[in-house]
Amino acid sequence: MRRFGAVLAVAAVALAAGCGSGGGDGGDAGSGENGQPVKLRFLSLAWQKESIEANKQIVAEWNSANPKIQVEYVQGSWDNVNDQLVTSFEAGDPPDVIHDDSPALSSFASRGFLLDLTGKVPAELKNDIPQAAWDTVTFSDGKSGQGVYGVPFLQESQVLIANRKLLDGAGVRVPTPDAPWTWDEFADVAKKLTKKGAYGVAWPMKSPVNKVLNLALNFGGTFFETRDGKTTVKAGPQEREVLRRIHDQLYTDKSADPSALGMGTADPLPGFFAGKYAILPAGVYLRQQVAEQAPSGFEWVTLPPLKGVTSQQGAVSQTLSVAADSEHPDEALKFIAYFLNGPNQAKLAKGDWLLPTSTTAAKDPALTTEENGWDVATASAKNLVVAPFLKVNGYDEWKSKVATPAMQEYFADKISLDELATRLVEEGNKVLERYSR
């Protein structure tokens, strides 16, 4: 009894101490008046070890060089950042500087939550990032105009990660960025690599939509078209091509493992390391996990994006934005300009194993080395164009309610390609209709 009482007493004391420790309401980012430094809150979504280190290092360098503008590093998480932001925006208490990805910015921009950065980004940073990347952060302002609602700094392309020994053993050509595999050649290679108990390729399709839509651009498939201000879904021959080819690998060629369909992006890695799959189509960031988890002696290689009519892929960006409610937007922009300068972008790209948008950063020797496929990954950035779905109001609902279940059924061979196309278009247009009213 005495011990129990002691525990309660300790808890009560700790509560008293803890309740006092929070301080403030979180809404005051610092006034900058009376000689006090301006305080900015920076919500970062870095999660890999090297990336967190790079973020913290850059923030520390900034804080040391700018005693009058102090930045507090707050780590968020990708899983729930948009829930966190919506409540912060609605309650008028958002972080000053916000890390997110470009698809999320569209709705925040149209609701007036983000600052329009048009004409505000310093020329040096503006000119260092190609227009194609700026297009990924240019959205409707919710009235009649367009604005720039973030600074794009990291991008992802889809590459192939392959077991080098299996490729060499099968005597297939190893593609280069200048001479990538075509989809036909890829299909032939996957068949050659398929043997008893081992498949040429694994398509993890737990979240198939973005992957399919980004790759569909290889054949000019856009999935959406806008006429007279009205956006509709289309699923014609160009949109169907990648869908059909993946399905063929699964059920006609049998060169892709159907049991990998329900997997997330990183889930096939154990099978890949064990030689069960020879090739993994994946985002460039997966190289980090391959490098970290591969058994010793395992030889792997990064292969460039596939080519259809072109090698174009839909791009989305990771971005830094400024909250419209920030009390210190100018200081926030100054911090962003520093945080995303060429050398810093190179650090961030290395930390996240992604591609920098900065042309200066892309020339960093560490991002063009052959080690861990950086040369191939960085070269793939030239194929990135703005993803057509990025500008579609209602895309998220179409994706979750219509496209994801329909594509999963199609890849599970439960519905035909025609039926898939019908559902994507008919059910999809009903969704988009609501957003255009």
Place this chain on the structure above:
Amino acid sequence: MRTDMTRALRYLALLGYVVFLAFPLLWLLSTALKTPQEMAALDPAWIPRRPTLANFADAFGEQDLVGAALRSLVVAVATALITVALALPAAYALARHRGAAGRVAIGWVLVSQVFPVVLVIIPLFMVLRRLELVNTLAGLTVVHVTFVMPFALWMLRGYVRAVPRELEEAAAVDGAGRLRALAAVVAPLLAPGVVATLLFGFISSWNEFLFALVILKDPEVETLPLTLVRFVGPEGVARLGPLAAASLLATVPSLVFFAIIQRRLRSGLMAGAVKG
């Protein structure tokens, strides 16, 4: 012979159940001690071939796990205590006075459970902001108490109703006043229920994520669930090693709290039996 057989089967079933319950914890421990290569093996092994503490070093080096755990502990213990302190008298009143008002009150308590959290989270945030409780553990505790209270009230009402009213009447006949009867007769019998409710309040608060995510904004005040999610990246890709190491830490206070509470649960039961 048959008795021995039955006993053996019973122990076997019990052992199976214990293994089943312990499986997640043992797997968590195994994962936390593995190298990235072992974690990515196609045939996972129970016992790491080359156990490493690197995952613990990464987890503790990158995040303030101990601080977050202490803050979670403060909020969870406070939530459990305050909830029971407030709910117990109300539960007693609702259990003993069975008028129309009581039925309406308990009905309203149940109805309050059907509102989805997302519906209230923004208004709640604004209220807390006005009270200057955003970004404080006190604010989070208030919210946790508010959301644990209805079910705690419901639980405690059931325990109070299970104590025969005749025992209080008998105590009164023996000359005990109302407070004395409550303290000497009812309280010991309610102890197991109180302890169970404390446990419910603690675990609800300890695991709570969404309110903490919205209310706590600075790293200096964040609780453990917020820290754990930092090891998860986009599309559900996670850094399994540090996540397992950190999650292992997250389970320890719950286990310790349960061990303490469980002894009270047993003694409370026995006390109730003697008094009854």
